[in-house]
Amino acid sequence: MINACKKKIKTILIIAGGSGGHVFPGLSVARYLMNHGYKVVWLGSKENIESQLVPRHGIDIKFIYMKGWRGKNIYKKLVTLLFLMFLSIYQALKIIKYWKPDIALSMGGYVAGPSSLAVVLCRIPLIIHEQNRVIGLTNRYLSFFAAKIFQGFPDVIANAITLGNPLRHTILSIPKPINRWKYRTGPIRVLVMGGSNGAYIFNKVVPKIFEQLFSKLIIWHQSGEKDFERVLKAYRKTKQKINYKITPFIDDIAQAYSWADVVISRSGALTVSEIIYVGLPAIFVPFPYHKDKQQYWNALPLMKLGSAIIVEQEKFTSDYISRVLESWNRKTLLVMAKRARSLITPNATKLVAQTIIQYLKEKKY
Ligand SMILES: CC(=O)N[C@H]1[C@@H](OP(=O)(O)OP(=O)(O)OC[C@H]2O[C@@H](n3ccc(=O)[nH]c3=O)[C@H](O)[C@@H]2O)O[C@H](CO)[C@@H](O)[C@@H]1O
Known part of the structure; x- marks a missing residue:
């Protein structure tokens, strides 16, 4: 009885890795959400900046193995990529089933492709955020599955909402x-x-x-x-x-x-x-x-x-x-x-976080 009355804290999964341009905006949104009573968990990769930065912010992070695929031999590249893709989707699925997040926000980086596909396979709503003035390859494909698409700058993706790039409070x-x-x-x-x-x-x-x-x-x-x-x-x-x-x-x-x-x-x-x-x-x-x-x-x-x-x-x-x-x-x-x-836009951290919160409320997740 007591448990039934208890309100479940909503969990937001953030997917971001590889470099500061993906990880810092994710951290800004995470901080805002946590300050507003939400739980944030993170999927990244072990070798990159997020493995150090994210735990420092009191966020639980788990890792999948995904790398870039630069190299000359096209067949070798393709086989390696496919193998890594399947391996990392499998890893992400296991982690997502353990955390059971209510929604996922993908901010990009190598981990974004497989982790976001795993989110979609688990039927969890996926939001993607494109930071650049041109859409990246991963986001181009993910946009077909996304519940919402956010963009940092206007006129990048046809059906996206322009909210800006979330910046650190400092x-x-x-x-x-x-x-x-x-x-x-x-x-x-x-x-x-x-x-x-x-x-x-x-x-x-x-x-x-x-x-x-x-x-x-x-x-x-x-x-x-x-x-x-x-x-x-x-x-x-x-x-x-x-x-x-x-x-x-x-x-x-x-x-x-x-x-x-x-x-x-x-x-x-x-x-x-x-x-x-x-x-x-x-x-x-x-x-x-x-x-x-x-x-x-x-x-x-x-x-x-x-x-x-x-x-x-x-x-x-x-x-x-x-x-x-x-x-x-x-x-x-x-x-x-x-x-x-003169190109300044409103506080994107707040806008991104509030739009996620609103979505969760409307869909009653
Ligand atoms: C080579 C490459 O593929 N770069 C991409 C990568 O950039 P990358 O992550 O390298 O660069 P960005 O400019 O987007 O972000 C860097 C972030 O790191 C921070 N910072 C940097 C240096 C430092 O000493 N301290 C510090 O805090 C900056 O303040 C900024 O927040 O992701 C960006 C966002 O998708 C893309 O636009 C870039 O094209």
Whole structure:
């Protein structure tokens, strides 16, 4: 009798893995849902960023084995992919049957395909979220099975709801550019970000830019774990002891954004959304190996607005970027920062979480 009266806490399964661009927005939504009395569980993969980050937020995470399939031999690739696909769907099915979630939100990454198919096979409603300005292959197929489709930017998927990309609450509380810039003097502060794992091109070229402009710049360079020592050596070789800081991964990215005058960055969907929200001028170098050029499309509206420039990777040389940086001062940068903020959208974390909550209420799951 007592049990029958007890209200069951609804469980939301989040599927996201591989890189920050999928995991951080998932964590933002998870935090909101947990603060509103919902239980969140997570499916990811063991080798990636989510295995460390998610448990730190008090969320139960389980893993499936799924990898990317780059390689030259097409048959080998296909057989490996099929084998991995079946294995990971089987693993996901077992986990889902154990957790019995009421709904699943797939934020993408390698784990998204098999885990979301397992969700559909278990007849659990699936919501997918596309962060980029072009739809990825996995989401293209999953969209046929999804109960709802959310998108970060408008006009990407015909029947999707545009809710924006969920950002971390620490980023949402950064003051506006005009207030950040108010008492700022001294060299221009350049934040270098290569997506979740650092970018080799920045690691190779930016120390040379620093060598050319060291009296005019302070650099905070996110190198990725793999290249950290090499990048540190490259800066030390410049014989300058001050005005640079190298970090493999910046945990408190809000602090870095608040500090920066300008960002040199890849244009992953989340970084672009964060730069818009915070209001920061940028030099974007899109990841050049995506067939759909998603990072170029992510950055394009900012270039059109005049708050950023897009530099293709082969044109990212120390001479060219030094010239660009020298042509900017704090006054020009503030104008650019304000332009970026004109693309700001409402709080996507709240919108995504509230739409899920509403769906659960309407369907009485
Ligand atoms: C190479 C590749 O396939 N990249 C894709 C990947 O990007 P990836 O995850 O690398 O990049 P995103 O820009 O989307 O997200 C990076 C996230 O990590 C955070 N961060 C980064 C560095 C750091 O030191 N600290 C930190 O917190 C950023 O603030 C951001 O929240 O997923 C994105 C979202 O689908 C896509 O748009 C990208 O094209």
